[in-house]
Amino acid sequence: MPNKYLYILVIQGYYTRGYGWEDLFEYEDQSLASQRQARADLKEYRLAEPYASHRIIRRRVPNPDFIYHNLEYLKSLPTLATGQADDLKIEEEYTRVWLSRCTVADGEPYNNKVTVERLINGQWIESETFQAK
Numbered sequence: 001m002p003n004k005y006l007y008i009l010v011i012q013g014y015y016t017r018g019y020g021w022e023d024l025f026e027y028e029d030q031s032l033a034s035q036r037q038a039r040a041d042l043k044e045y046r047l048a049e050p051y052a053s054h055r056i057i058r059r060r061v062p063n064p065d066f067i068y069h070n071l072e073y074l075k076s077l078p079t080l081a082t083g084q085a086d087d088l089k090i091e092e093e094y095t096r097v098w099l100s101r102c103t104v105a106d107g108e109p110y111n112n113k114v115t116v117e118r119l120i121n122g123q124w125i126e127s128e129t130f131q132a133k
Helices: 032-048 064-069 071-076
Strands: 005-014 023-026 053-062 087-090 095-099 112-119 123-131
Touching: 005 032, 023 032, 023 053, 032 053, 053 064, 064 071, 064 112, 071 095
Parallel strands: none
Antiparallel strands: 005 023, 005 053, 087 095, 095 112, 112 123
8 A cells, every 4th residue: 555645846936026935846755865956956046046935845745646545535525427337426627536336246457446547648548447445
């Protein structure tokens, strides 16, 4: 089971407009390569915008894989649409998550099958299936 949260790196800038810290760029993970790239980019921001303050923060964000794998959470969501054997539980700009109403007895590979679809080149493509727990 994936972790409930992910941690990302964010470069922020503080400008005199009175809006406080603004996110400028996000890095999807905290790998060593991302940390090095973030520090290099921070240096570039500081050189390009000497009138503003800049910093790197570590932000905790919900892990979508945890949400997709959590059966109780998926069942608690309202059904947005109904397919032949599945209920659409999450619909985002580029992702759809379907929860099957069928079981192994009905021919599914496992109970509580989750299907994740991704929008690629204008078409919804099934990207993965797994068992929610």
